[in-house]
Amino acid sequence: MSDFSNALTVSSSGLRAQAERLRFLSENIANADTPGYRRKTVSFEQAFGGPDGMVKTGPVELGRGALEKIYDPAHPLADSSGHYMGSNVDLVIEIADAREAQRSYEANLKMFDQTRQMSSALMDLLRR
Numbered sequence: 001m002s003d004f005s006n007a008l009t010v011s012s013s014g015l016r017a018q019a020e021r022l023r024f025l026s027e028n029i030a031n032a033d034t035p036g037y038r039r040k041t042v043s044f045e046q047a048f049g050g051p052d053g054m055v056k057t058g059p060v061e062l063g064r065g066a067l068e069k070i071y072d073p074a075h076p077l078a079d080s081s082g083h084y085m086g087s088n089v090d091l092v093i094e095i096a097d098a099r100e101a102q103r104s105y106e107a108n109l110k111m112f113d114q115t116r117q118m119s120s121a122l123m124d125l126l127r128r
Contacts, residue, residue, distance in 0.1 A: 004122075006051035007115040013054040014108035017044055018101050020057045025098045028089050035070075035077050037087035039063030039094075063088045 024040045031037040041061050047054035065088040073082030 004115055004119040008112060009050055010053040011108045011112040011115065013047055013050070013056065015105060015112065017055045017057050018105040018108060021101045022098060022105065024060065025094055025101060028094050029091065029098070032087055032089040032091055032094070034087055035075075036067065036085050037089065038067070039065070039087070039089045 021042055024042050028039050039062070041063065043058040043061070044055045045058045047056040067088050068086035069083050070086045071083050072078055075084050077084040
């Protein structure tokens with residue numbers, strides 16, 4: 001039964017990590033038009049103290065790419081040349097990353113569900 005428990009633990013750690021990643025991606029998408037906003041990224045690390053394969057999210061990193069320089073002399077943040085700093089969020093990249101995170105989340109969910117079904121089927125066999 002320990003193998004089933006380990007499989008459930010590993011897949012649930014993947015679910016938590018992808019959910020956290022999706023949260024940061026949605027923050028990036030929501031703030032794409034916010035002046036001075038830097039894209040947030042999160043990496044995954046191996047989680048210790050459990051079965052092999054467990055993951056957790058690492059520290060949040062801010063995008064180091066250059067902020068977009070936008071010309072709008074009427075904007076309240078515009079400098080003397082009429083420019084202000086936009087964000088460094090690229091919506092195409094964020095949406096592609098969100099789809100990848102969603103599919104990874106669904107794969108972890110499928111693994112969790114299949115492990116649960118196998119465990120239930122084994123218990124039914126042992127009862128006979």
